[in-house]
Amino acid sequence: MIQYEVREIFFQKGRCIMAKIKFGVVGTIRGITFIQLLQHMGDKACLHAVCENNDALLEKAKDKIPADTKIYADYDEFLDSGIEAVVLTNFFHEHAAFAIKAMEKGIHVISDTTAAPTLGDCVKLCEAVENTGCKYMLGANGPFKRGIQFI
Secondary structure (H helix, E strand, O other): OOOOOOOOEEEEOOEEEEOOEEEEEEOOOOHHHHHHHHOOOOOOEEEEEEEOOOHHHHHHHHHHOOOOOEEEOOHHHHHOOOOOEEEEOOOHHHHHHHHHHHHHOOOEEEEOOOOOOOHHHHHHHHHHHHHHOOOEEEOOOHHHOHHHOOO
16 A cells, blocks of 8 residues: 655644645646636645646646646646645546546546546546545536636
């Protein structure tokens, strides 16, 4: 089993504060909402990296991605960029494999669409969560919920 570094928790004026979580976003079509949302998270989270392997889509999204954000076309390099959590907004049939690979590296996962196309892939995904201890959240269609459309 992989050992994970426990986040250090600080106490300031009677309130618990965690260090800022470094997020990565995979995909810029649906992911653009998360890219924008993460820029407004203050001291809770930040956009650290974006992974997009389609140059035309990346070009369309560049004006909404902060200049200091790392950009990758290769998913493996992206996972090694120092992110602590990833939002998967790529094609749904890729989510299980991408999520498992991230969790095997100790990276927590939010899937923005259906988790997997087959029951077998769902079982592998559940086993990865159990084996790694990482958090997995199925946030299907999050960008289109009224609560976050204000951005």
